[in-house]
Amino acid sequence: MERLAKQMEGMEFDWYMAITRGGLVPACLLAQITGHTAIDTYCASSYGEDREHGQIVTHWKNFDHLCRKRILIIDDLVDSGKTMLSAVKEIDLWAPKYIETAVLYKKDCSIFEPTYFAEKVPADEWIVFPWEEKQNIQQEGSDD
Numbered sequence: 001m002e003r004l005a006k007q008m009e010g011m012e013f014d015w016y017m018a019i020t021r022g023g024l025v026p027a028c029l030l031a032q033i034t035g036h037t038a039i040d041t042y043c044a045s046s047y048g049e050d051r052e053h054g055q056i057v058t059h060w061k062n063f064d065h066l067c068r069k070r071i072l073i074i075d076d077l078v079d080s081g082k083t084m085l086s087a088v089k090e091i092d093l094w095a096p097k098y099i100e101t102a103v104l105y106k107k108d109c110s111i112f113e114p115t116y117f118a119e120k121v122p123a124d125e126w127i128v129f130p131w132e133e134k135q136n137i138q139q140e141g142s143d144d
Helices: 002-007 024-034 082-092 130-140
Strands: 015-020 039-047 053-058 070-078 098-107 116-121
Touching: 002 024, 002 098, 002 116, 015 024, 015 082, 024 039, 024 070, 024 098, 039 082, 053 082, 070 082, 082 098
Parallel strands: 015 039, 015 070, 070 098, 098 116
Antiparallel strands: 039 053
């Protein structure tokens, strides 16, 4: 997170936009580092039950408050890049002043080039974030 914050030094954003669910924790951590408090969510997903890339599912909401604002869209990673591309296109409909993007990891197969990223990783690398460990343990130990 510190690497992302350092890259963004001197940039000013009116709103952080976390892509749910993956971008929630990174947006919160980045906000703690930068002192930013205006955070919203863009609800989208591109993974199916089998962890394969599926269609992007979004939940439309009103983003009138983003008009003429400086927006930073945050997610945990860009894999295919389709989710981030969808978020940028949809948020752009609300006429922000500008949109930039930040992720922890950029996969080398991504069709989307984020403005800021902490690390580039191979396309076939599956990343498990520390805040996902409990979820993964519960799923592995489930008898359902």
